Amino acid sequence: MTMRRFNWPLWVGFLLTLVAFITYFAVFVWFPFTRDFPWANLLIFLIAAVLVVMGVRRGFAPDRSHPTRSKVVTSIVAAVSVAVLGFFVFIVFVAARWLPPSKGAPQVGQQAPEFSLTDTTGKQVSLTELRTTPIDGKSPKGVLLIFYRGYW
């Protein structure tokens, strides 16, 4: 039977592992709910892991038509799946925490350090201007400074 020879849980599990990895950066990172903790992706990884384990059992079963080749292929696919999961955990939970402590950052209640930088039209803009220039004719209540990594 062809279905018996084709180890579908292994390959579907492997594909799902890739899907779990890619969709975090492509889809789920855009929604705070699925970004702050990647539960959606970990759920897909879990389903993928179950399928890969099923696939490994199948791949190592004695009734394979090419037992040695089956074992080699199964081992490689399973190892790559584990590596993808490991890489995901590394990027999202480990490397993302390599941030400077920023102990010298201004604290609540302190005066915000003044600066003057270029905007997208080439104009110099200072913090004082930002917090005093009216918004729709009304004086602003505050300025939200958002520092980000940028695209270099």
Next chain:
Amino acid sequence: MDKFKAAGIRPVAISVDSPEVSRNLAQQAGYTFTFLSDPNTEAIRRYDLVHAGAGENGHDIARPAEFLIDSSGTVRWINLTENYWIRARPEQVLEVANLLK
């Protein structure tokens, strides 16, 4: 975005990107707020947010952080994330913003 405007808050994004890169980003994403360019990490250093060598070719960049500053120039709220996938949500900021005079 309109909620910030209604709350009297001016969002300002700061990075080491050049004005051109920021302009493209703002246009593509449809952002209408101010983008400031800090290629020499002048302001980023003053706020102690330099992430040394974390950019392309070992360039210094800013670590993600948000500061709410009131009209007198006093810091009212800060967010220094420990994981760069986790950022402040607009609702959090608006909650604090509504307490400002």
